[in-house]
Structure formats: structure tokens, C-alpha cells
Amino acid sequence: MPRARAGTCRDCQALIRWVPTANTRRAIPLDFEPTDDGRVVVTDEGYAIVFGSHDEALARAQRLLTIPLTYKAHHASCPRYHSRAHAGREEYPSLF
Numbered sequence: 001m002p003r004a005r006a007g008t009c010r011d012c013q014a015l016i017r018w019v020p021t022a023n024t025r026r027a028i029p030l031d032f033e034p035t036d037d038g039r040v041v042v043t044d045e046g047y048a049i050v051f052g053s054h055d056e057a058l059a060r061a062q063r064l065l066t067i068p069l070t071y072k073a074h075h076a077s078c079p080r081y082h083s084r085a086h087a088g089r090e091e092y093p094s095l096f
């Protein structure tokens with residue numbers, strides 16, 4: 001993955017990788033480690049392709065890659081992303 005860049009999530013400090021998407025070339029944050037239920041495939045050229053389901057992603061990974069790995073977008077797994085995104089829009093902070 002020549003174009004991937006390692007980084008750290010500013011919300012939960014998890015290790016992530018920034019990978020440009022095949023469509024827009026804009027980098028999206030993925031969990032650093034591959035996962036069994038990811039919807040994102042990273043091509044040998046180092047581009048991310050996002051699918052609607054894990055099954056689709058896995059099918060494509062199996063056709064495209066020697067080792068069929070899938071990744072999860074970090075905002076899907078980040079424990080703090082949602083609370084932060086939410087807090088910005090809410091008028092009153094949640095007590096929970």
C-alpha cells in the first residue's frame with residue numbers, strides 16, 4: 001500500500017491508516033488492522049473501495065487480492081466519533 005499513510009485518530013487515539021478512495025482519491029480513515037466484517041477493500045495499488053456490505057467487499061477482495069482482506073472505516077468503529085459528531089449539532093449536551 002504505497003499511498004496509505006499511518007495516523008492516529010484524534011478522538012480515540014487509535015492507530016488508523018489514511019487511504020485514498022479509488023473514486024475521489026480523497027483519503028478516508030480506516031482501522032489500521034483488517035477485520036472480519038469490513039466493507040472496505042484496499043487494492044494492490046493502494047486505493048480504497050467502499051462497498052455496501054461485507055459480503056460484497058469480501059467477494060471483490062477474493063477476486064482482486066492474493067490475501068482477501070477487508071477493512072472497516074474508522075468512523076464506523078471509533079468509540080468517540082459519534083458522540084463528538086453528535087455534540088456539535090445538539091443544542092444541549094447529553095448527560096449520557
Ligand SMILES: [Zn+2]
Pocket residue numbers: 009010011012013014074078079080081
Ligand atoms: Zn477514533
